[in-house]
Amino acid sequence: MTFIEYAWLVPMIPLAAFLIIGFFGNRTPEGGGYIAIVGAVASFVLSLLIAIEVFGGSVATPYVMETPWLKISEDITLNFGIYIDNLAVLMMLFASFISSLIFIYSVGYMSHEGEKKRRYYAEVSLFLTAMLGLVMASNFLEMFIFWEIVGLCSYLLIGFWSFKHPEGDDASDAAASAAKKAFLVTRMGDVCLMAGLFVFLYAFQSLDYAVLFDYTVIQTVDPDMIALGSILLFGGVIGKSAQFPLHDWLPDAMAGPTTVSALIHAATMVKAGVYLVARAYPLFVQSMDVMLVVALIGGFTALFAATMALNNMNLKRVLAYSTLSQLGYMVMALGAGGYVMAHALHSGDVEAVGGYTAGTFHMMNHAFFKALLFLGAGSVIHAVGTEDMRKMGGLGKHMKVTSVTMLIASLSIAGIPLFSGFWSKDLVLEAALEPALEGAGIFWLLYIMGILTALMTAFYMFRLWFMTFRGEEGEASKHCHGESPRCMTVPLMVLAVFALFSGFFILAGFNDLLTFSFVGGAFVVGGHGHSAMYVLEHLALSPYTYLSIVVAVTGIYLAYRMYRVKDVDPGRFNANGESAPYKLLQKRYYFPQIYNAIAMKVTYPVALAVNYFDREAVDGVVNGIAGSITGGSQELRKVQNGLVQTYAAVVVGGVALIVVLLYLAGFLTGGL
């Protein structure tokens, strides 16, 4: 027996938890919280067992199990099933692991929610189900189904407090609006994605990964169609992973509970987009142009989002921008690596492109430290009751565990050597550098963007940490409840261990597991990457490594001077409170207004015009004709009731009469 045969249980377990909690949650302790935890942990354990088999090489990958779902035309039957390779296993592992920790943490964090707990635990269980289904799906349509359910869950959870918000009506309104925005903006991308599926369905007559990723099949298909499909697919990624210009839903999504933010940012939702790029790599790498677009969007988002985190005072918002920025990193790495591969593909075998490993590795590390950051932020908010960092400060004394674990996460995301973020961020930058060094000049730009992002990241993270945990106590810090309960701090500590050490996976063989190669005319995930020694040597000898270390330290030092020692006044960048760039950042480059204008200043007036036209012109003609027939200028609406009943009676009678006459005619002519 192999565990992989039971892989379908991995999403089914949390689904069962969802159903049990949904129907009976109120009769169980914590509104079904323990059931959700058991579901997530069970699915993690099973994922782990499968991972041992897959990574250990005892089962051949990709492991595919499919059954026909719907026959839609002579040649096309849509399937439903699972497709497991190293990438899927990695996603299953960290989605279920981090979700388990978040669910455990929720028992403390959501303890005051009463009746609403059932809804919370049901929805997060469904969220996990959908994410697992998404990464395990055997074809693009099935992936898209789960992709949309992920979107639904984020809508439900961001809007968790869209009615009866504990902080009052305004907060309810804000949550309702944020949820709608998240759904609609990502929907924009999803519609693109759907169009991409049409293109692939047309070109390949199938949506199965097993068919689409087969190089012999790919060669028979028009490369323009593949490029078109890929770029449309990437539209979905832009929405889901909140890349520019569809990024602006993510900061608003902070309206949900902090645990939900942790789920969305670390384990599910936004990771789905990055996953999709990695999953569809065999198609994406068919075109250098597509890969260049991917890299540019990613690189730009990384820098663009980081700037908005520089002066934000809201603890969760800063983390949201940092997620945007880090997602940009991942997308950039995948794009740059794919560019190299696309370039080399025509010349034959291509081994182990750095960008793919960098992107997926950073996705995993980010999952750990971002979950830690959000849960830490949740712990702070739980204790002080505000998200405004100006009211915090000096919390380090009251909340030792939170403060230290947050420090570890900040060091990690800043890219200080040996912490996990260092390894993957460096690989990301190196991925951008690779095509640059090979002569694709535009990638120098991306590399510089990446370095600037690194500087800003180190700065804003330590700004956050100093403002929250060091210095004098703010007004909210004074009535801090102290450290959070054990069920909240233990997940923090577990995640801190990973934020410290998960980078070492790259030395322990991650490289071999998550490489993407083209060998002997076939695409392969996993295989032989560079050895640990090679990676170490490479890092130690490359001057660029030291550049990024210097940049990170500089960022931290700036934050230290401005927010800890305070001998550099951050206010100088906002002279008289009306500095234009400062305001531009605060207004999020006016993106909320742009979105709003598209909805309310363009679409809504058009809709009103159509409605007016409908009533006055289309219906006007109808009433006019009716009026002219019934005699005179009277509108139909003014016709008296009695007249109509008479008319109806005439019509009914008429039909009856015709039938009777026909019948009689038949009878008389002896036809019956």
Next chain:
Amino acid sequence: MSDIVLSLLLFTPLVGAIVALMMGGERQKYARYVAMVFSAIPLVISLYLLAMFNMSQAGYQFLEQYTWISTSFLHIQYILGIDGLSLVMVFLTTLLVFLVTLFSFEEKERPNFFFALIMAMELGLLGVYMSLDYFMFYIFWEVTLIPMYFMVSIWGGPRRHYAAIKFFIYTHVASLIMLIGIFALAFGAASLGGSGQLVFAFDYIAAAGFSGVFQTLVFGLLFFGFAVKMPLVPFHTWLPDAHVEAPTAGSVLLAGVMLKMGSYGIIRICFEALPEGAVAWQIPMVILALLAIVYGALACIAQRDLKKMVAFSSISHMGMVLLGLATLSEFGIAAGAFQMFAHGLITAVLFMVCGIAGHNIGTRDIPLLGGMAAKMPKFAAFMMFGFMASLGLPSLVGFVAEFNIMASFFFWAQDNNVVWVVIIALSSLMLTAGYYLWAMQRTIFGRVTDRVDLSHVHDVSTYEALALGALCGLIALFGVFPALAYDFIYPVAESLAALIGVI
């Protein structure tokens, strides 16, 4: 049994209607039990048909054929028969009638008459979906009008008389034009066959071998009749008015199964009898479909009345049915037909939800509402489920239909080098999500409204919840296992596409 089962199915509601009608005066309160029983029987029979239907056999099954009227110049027959498509529509009809009866179980105003009308409507609807003689088809088509007229004009809202008359006259005029088309078919077939006798049987007319010009002209007449019923823009204005005024049961049946008579007619008569006409009318059909989809969706955004919004969404979604059909491929025809089924289930939920809003809150005016989820959690849950299903959330039945329609349309556009038109169709998906989410934001979420007196508001009642729950369950079931219905429809689409493709 199987040689009279369709007649049994057809006339059970008639018996039910007569029995219910007799439950006047003192016995009024028992009328609902009569209705329950007599609407359950057809549902059971349709389930029996589903079980007994032979999927591998082409053509019509359970055929019954009797000569009804035969003179030297007329030959009208009583022919009943079902293929996979009619079977699905029959199932949908009997299901919705049963659930609507359950939903309206506590109707207080003249319940005997109310339930009798529902069953009379069922008679007409089943007749339309099972008749294979076009003259009979027309009679049943007209039969559906009358109970609906009374339902709107007696149980309707403040402008019920205007709406009922408009509904009646508008669709009746269209039916007459359709009747001309049906007679043209019979005349055409008779003259081609060299006989003086008008025959309306489907197989006789299909075998006539009409000329291309004749097909194109007659297709136009019939299509107009069906287009008003669906309804397609710009022949749709009777629909929002009728829906706004109609009682919930009427709206559910109107949108759920009565509009589908239009698209069913296009498939059953236009495509089957006039395949060449279908080819000639393909481009106009595509344009009308796109117009209905986008126009309907835009109009939805502007509505204040929840029910009127849902009514316009029906126009948009019925446009999708036509978009699928207009591709004339097996992929598209099956997808369009599946959308008829999907929309029938989903729209029933939507109109029930609107009915509950009007009934339990006292207003359906979106700007007046707000925060209803805090007061009526079950109502909010059903509303969200219905809206999500309607905007095409995967894992629910609407998605399968929508995805397949859009994909088949993409295939058609790609083959005809007009890929950009797909953008028009896809834009409606954004608009649809937009109006539904915006409506939810303003009605069930946010602060609790202070513009409406909420002191007497009560949540969904047990009967209503049962009906809604059953529908939601089916929406999810067919969303996860669409083949349960799709496999009945697909062979019909396949043979039609083959028929049209032969030209």
